[in-house]
Amino acid sequence: KNQVEQSPQSLIILEGKNCTLQCNYTVSPFSNLRWYKQDTGRGPVSLTIMTFSENTKSNGRYTATLDADTKQSSLHITASQLSDSASYICVVIRIKAAGNKLTFGGGTRVLVKP
Amino acid sequence: EAQVTQNPRYLITVTGKKLTVTCSQNMNHEYMSWYRQDPGLGLRQIYYSMNVEVTDKGDVPEGYKVSRKEKRNFPLILESPSPNQTSLYFCASSPSTGGSEQYFGPGTRLTVT
Numbered sequence: 001k002n003q004v005e006q007s008p009q010s011l012i013i014l015e016g017k018n019c020t021l022q023c024n025y026t027v028s029p030f031s032n033l034r035w036y037k038q039d040t041g042r043g044p045v046s047l048t049i050m051t052f053s054e055n056t057k058s059n060g061r062y063t064a065t066l067d068a069d070t071k072q073s074s075l076h077i078t079a080s081q082l083s084d085s086a087s088y089i090c091v092v093i094r095i096k097a098a099g100n101k102l103t104f105g106g107g108t109r110v111l112v113k114p
Numbered sequence: 115e116a117q118v119t120q121n122p123r124y125l126i127t128v129t130g131k132k133l134t135v136t137c138s139q140n141m142n143h144e145y146m147s148w149y150r151q152d153p154g155l156g157l158r159q160i161y162y163s164m165n166v167e168v169t170d171k172g173d174v175p176e177g178y179k180v181s182r183k184e185k186r187n188f189p190l191i192l193e194s195p196s197p198n199q200t201s202l203y204f205c206a207s208s209p210s211t212g213g214s215e216q217y218f219g220p221g222t223r224l225t226v227t
Contacts, residue, residue: 004156041221041223042221043206043219043220044157044204044218046215100145100208102159102216106155106156
C-alpha cells in the first residue's frame with residue numbers, strides 16, 4: 001500500500017532554534033515530492049517541490065532533502081520564527097495517464113514559542 | 115489576484131439535506147480536485163477533473179458528486195449528507211496533470227448533524 005508517514009506528529013521549539021521534520025514514503029514509482037505549510041484553518045501552501053533526481057531544495061529558511069534510495073525526505077527549518085507555527089505536510093506524487101495521484105502524509109504540527 | 119475560492123467557508127446542515135460547495139479558480143487551470151481533511155487522516159482526494167466534462171473518482175468518492183461544465187468551476191455536491199461527511203474540505207487546481215504546482219482554496223468547514 002502506498003503510504004506517506006511523517007514524524008514527529010507534533011513539535012514545540014523555541015523561537016530562533018532549528019528543527020527537522022521527517023517524511024518516509026513507500027509510494028512507488030514517484031515523480032516528485034512536495035512539502036506544504038498549512039496554517040490553522042487555511043489551505044496548504046507549497047514550500048518546496050523536488051523531483052526524484054534532486055537531493056535538496058531551499059526556500060528561504062526552509063530546506064528540504066530527498067533520498068530516493070531510502071525513500072526518505074526531511075524539512076529543515078532554520079532560525080524558527082513565530083510565524084512558522086503551522087502544520088507541515090509531505091506529499092508524494094505519482095504521475096499517471098489518468099491524472100496525478102497525490103498521497104498525503106498526516107502532517108507535523110509545529111509550535112514555535114517565544 | 116490568482117486564487118482558488120470556495121463558498122461557503124462554513125456550513126452547518128442536517129442529515130439528508132442536499133448541499134453544494136462551490137469552487138472557482140481564475141488561473142485557467144485544467145486540473146481541479148476536491149479533498150477532505152480529517153484529524154489523524156491527512157488530506158484524502160474525493161474527486162478530480164482533468165478538464166471540462168472529464169471527472170474521475172479519487173480515494174473517497176462515496177456520497178459525493180462533482181461536475182465540470184466550465185473550466186473555472188468545480189462544484190462538490192452532497193446529495194444526502196450524513197454525519198460522517200463532517201469534515202474540512204479543500205478545492206485545489208493546477209495548470210496540468212504533469213506534476214505541476216497545486217493551489218489550494220481556503221477550505222470549507224462542513225458540519226452535518
